[in-house]
Amino acid sequence: xxxxxxxxxxxxxxxxxxxxxxxxxxxxxxxxxxxxxxxxxxxxxxxxxxxxxxxxxxxxxxxxxxxxxxxxxxxxxxxxxxxxxxxxxxxxxxxxxxxxxxxxxxxxxxxxxxxxxxxxxxxxxxxxxxxxxxxxxxxxxxxxxxxxxxxxxxxxxxxxxxxxxxxxxxxxxxxxxxxxxxxxxxxxxxxxxxxxxxxxxxxxxxxxxxxxxxxxxxxxxxxxxxxxxxxxxxxxxxxxxxxxxxxxxxxxxxxxxxxxxxxxxxxxxxxxxxxxxxxxxxxxxx
Amino acid sequence: xxxxxxxxxxxxxxxxxxxxxxxxxxxxxxxxxxxxxxxxxxxxxxxxxxxxxxxxxxxxxxxxxxxxxxxxxxxxxxxxxxxxxxxxxxxxxxxxxxxxxxxxxxxxxxxxxxxxxxxxxxxxxxxxxxxxxxxxxxxxxxxxxxxxxxxxxxxxxxxxxxxxxxxxxxxxxxxxxxxxxxxxxxxxxxxxxxxxxxxxxxxxxxxxxxxxxxxxxxxxxxxxxxxxxxxxxxxxxxxxxxxxxxxxxxxxxxxxxxxxxxxxxxxxxxxxxxxxxxxxxxxxxxxxxxxxxxxxxxxxxxxxxxxxxxxxxxxxx
Numbered sequence: 261x262x263x264x265x266x267x268x269x270x271x272x273x274x275x276x277x278x279x280x281x282x283x284x285x286x287x288x289x290x291x292x293x294x295x296x297x298x299x300x301x302x303x304x305x306x307x308x309x310x311x312x313x314x315x316x317x318x319x320x321x322x323x324x325x326x327x328x329x330x331x332x333x334x335x336x337x338x339x340x341x342x343x344x345x346x347x348x349x350x351x352x353x354x355x356x357x358x359x360x361x362x363x364x365x366x367x368x369x370x371x372x373x374x375x376x377x378x379x380x381x382x383x384x385x386x387x388x389x390x391x392x393x394x395x396x397x398x399x400x401x402x403x404x405x406x407x408x409x410x411x412x413x414x415x416x417x418x419x420x421x422x423x424x425x426x427x428x429x430x431x432x433x434x435x436x437x438x439x440x441x442x443x444x445x446x447x448x449x450x451x452x453x454x455x456x457x458x459x460x461x462x463x464x465x466x467x468x469x470x471x472x473x474x475x476x477x478x479x480x481x482x483x484x485x486x487x488x489x490x491x492x493x494x495x496x497x498x499x500x501x502x503x504x505x506x507x508x509x510x511x512x513x514x515x516x517x518x519x520x521x522x523x524x525x526x527x528x529x530x531x532x533x534x535x536x537x538x539x540x541x542x543x544x545x546x
Numbered sequence: 547x548x549x550x551x552x553x554x555x556x557x558x559x560x561x562x563x564x565x566x567x568x569x570x571x572x573x574x575x576x577x578x579x580x581x582x583x584x585x586x587x588x589x590x591x592x593x594x595x596x597x598x599x600x601x602x603x604x605x606x607x608x609x610x611x612x613x614x615x616x617x618x619x620x621x622x623x624x625x626x627x628x629x630x631x632x633x634x635x636x637x638x639x640x641x642x643x644x645x646x647x648x649x650x651x652x653x654x655x656x657x658x659x660x661x662x663x664x665x666x667x668x669x670x671x672x673x674x675x676x677x678x679x680x681x682x683x684x685x686x687x688x689x690x691x692x693x694x695x696x697x698x699x700x701x702x703x704x705x706x707x708x709x710x711x712x713x714x715x716x717x718x719x720x721x722x723x724x725x726x727x728x729x730x731x732x733x734x735x736x737x738x739x740x741x742x743x744x745x746x747x748x749x750x751x752x753x754x755x756x757x758x759x760x761x762x763x764x765x766x767x768x769x770x771x772x773x774x775x776x777x778x779x780x781x782x783x784x785x786x787x788x789x790x791x792x793x794x795x796x797x798x799x800x801x802x803x804x805x806x807x808x809x810x811x812x813x814x815x816x817x818x819x820x821x822x823x824x825x826x827x828x829x830x831x832x833x834x835x836x837x838x839x840x841x842x843x844x845x846x847x848x849x850x851x852x853x854x855x856x857x858x859x860x861x862x863x
Contacts, residue, residue, distance in 0.1 A: 286670035365583030386850035388798040391839040395598035418594030479687035518690035525685040
């Protein structure tokens with residue numbers, strides 16, 4: 261098919277409207293691919309709006325939508341959603357406070373050992389979380405951080421900091437040195453130059469890193485599963501897991517919780533869209 | 547860039563050699579001040595990556611169980627944990643499952659991702675819009691995706707069996723049958739990986755200069771021939787990055803498996819990562835859990851090295 265289409269495309273007279281029209285089947289094919297790929301997202305929303313989910317009564321369309329699932333979800337998972345929000349936002353703040361100066365240090369200063377540290381940061385990305393959780397459980401048990409917000413925030417931050425550093429550093433390396441030099445000549449020290457010049461310029465990169473950090477912390481499941489045991493500190497990811505590990509009777513509230521757990525990511529992505537652009541891809545590949 | 551800052555602040559040795567700094571005493575203070583930028587991050591990495599890795603090695607050589615938390619004693623047992631883990635009948639099961647899960651996921655994700663990337667590259671009406679919608683599944687936390695798929699794959703009233711029922715296919719126990727569960731879990735993981743593969747490979751394809759195709763078509767190379775002679779060689783480095791990163795991330799997967807099957811039925815979806823979790827946090831055999839973790843980390847690091855080797859070569863180029 262590919263060969264044929266290309267050959268035809270090459271020989272056909274170049275009339276734009278004709279070409280666009282000939283490509284309509286491609287669009288239809290594209291829509292079909294997309295429908296298959298995002299069907300689970302649709303099904304999540306569809307099921308969350310139906311009443312007797314669980315028996316074979318879930319229909320393909322929510323013709324008689326009900327918000328009963330959401331009511332149950334809020335009643336059962338409201339507190340967990342707030343917990344997730346507290347943990348994720350705190351993680352973002354802590355991660356950026358640690359990562360932004362480090363990224364600057366790694367981008368600007370050529371000290372011995374810096375190359376090694378960047379290498380270590382890359383390696384951390386490959387280490388399975390379960391390996392960390394295993395040892396962290398014993399450490400947190402010793403210092404009393406199990407079942408605490410602080411413990412979870414620290415663990416989530418640690419998991420996000422290396423990527424945040426690499427992402428912000430990639431941008432900061434491109435800041436012209438002359439800008440910072442000027443401030444230094446004016447008598448500012450490195451720290452003041454960093455706060456008043458580097459941070460404002462790097463706003464986009466920092467926002468991108470903050471967004472990824474939020475998504476990572478919000479979606480964290482394994483640290484929540486291993487470092488908390490009771491109901492005191494329970495993020496919504498664990499709330500969903502607790503539904504799944506039992507025998508699910510009614511899927512409506514579960515799907516409603518899944519929708520609620522997906523909303524912050526969606527809202528943030530839309531808000532931050534214009535800041536992300538290239539930052540995301542650069543970080544993912546590098 | 548370097549020429550400017552080398553004089554003023556960087557490379558102390560060289561700077562001093564060229565123009566002796568009037569305040570040499572402060573040199574140490576200045577270096578210390580610079581390290582202050584990086585120090586908190588180094589501390590974090592040391593505590594949350596360095597310590598756990600060392601601690602894990604120690605734990606794997608000790609009889610570290612629930613009792614250890616009360617008595618504080620973890621007797622040295624040498625390689626006994628490794629012996630019992632490797633001697634366990636589950637060891638070969640989890641290794642095979644891990645290999646099948648990783649290879650199955652990566653191969654399918656890559657082929658489908660590349661197919662979609664090639665498809666979307668041929669600008670057609672709405673192609674950009676459809677491609678961006680493809681990223682929608684990324685908004686779901688992994689455990690939420692697991693929940694949705696567990697519901698879709700439900701034997702009695704799941705959407706998939708409802709759909710297949712329209713064609714007269716009898717209800718299939720996707721997640722309940724030991725012979726199907728791994729296939730189902732791999733399928734879900736493939737679904738999760740397609741947007742990533744498509745996005746990165748698409749950006750790789752965008753970077754291939756159009757003139758190459760024009761030149762090749764003059765030589766009669768179109769379609770498959772153009773793909774193998776131009777596209778593939780041009781995106782090869784992106785391909786290696788996608789695959790190696792995919793392997794490393796797939797080895798880590800725990801959320802999806804725990805959410806969908808919990809490693810069952812009858813351990814048919816147990817991988818090294820979930821087994822390490824089971825050992826430590828379900829059976830409270832932290833020593834053995836650490837041993838399994840260490841096997842996993844060795845496998846991951848081998849691929850990590852491959853990744854670093856590839857990216858490094860790219861940087862040099």
